[in-house]
Amino acid sequence: MGVGHAHQDSLNLDITALGARLAPDLGGRDEGHLRGWPNMRWNRVHNVVEVDGKNFENIVPGSTTSGTGWNRLFSPMPGSQVMINTARATSHPNVSLYERLTAMVDGPVTDDLAPIYVFDVFRVAGGHIHTYAFHGAESQKFETNTPLKPATSAAAVAYLDNYKDGTK
Secondary structure (H helix, E strand, O other), X not given: OEOOOOOOOOOOOOEEEOXXXXXXXXXXXXXXXXXXXXXXXXXXXXXXXXXXXXXXXXOOOOOOOEOEEEEEEEEEEOOEEEEEEEEEOOOOOOOOEEEEEEEEEEOOOEOOEOOEEEEEEEEEEOOOOEEEOOOOOOXXXXXXXXXXXXXXXXXXXXXXXXXXXXXX
């Protein structure tokens, strides 16, 4: 929380389990061959919501400070943990709510392994376009529960082309 570390990553969520980065922050300085390129400070290379195609940041001359975030709830309990975090930024005066609720819930133990389920809700009020950027671990196997097809409209192709750099 707080003012971050010069990345636009207020409320970013990294998930690591069993020694693997399952939801990595692609804005790190040592993320494979890209090593922080194209821009580690973009919202879109972190696991956050981008509002209206702009970084969520406190605009101060000579500064690259991300938005200001704070913890509103942290409740570690046996079997589950919940936290709610909120942020604001001078770059988005029209955003009245920028909030992430994350819960981890223990699953049933099978073969001495207890799965953990992650429930993540990111709420945003204000702005017009909310792009939820979430990056999974590198894998040779990728499955979805819905058929995927190529974008067909010029607007969709342009939108996806704008977001693919630094996210592959």
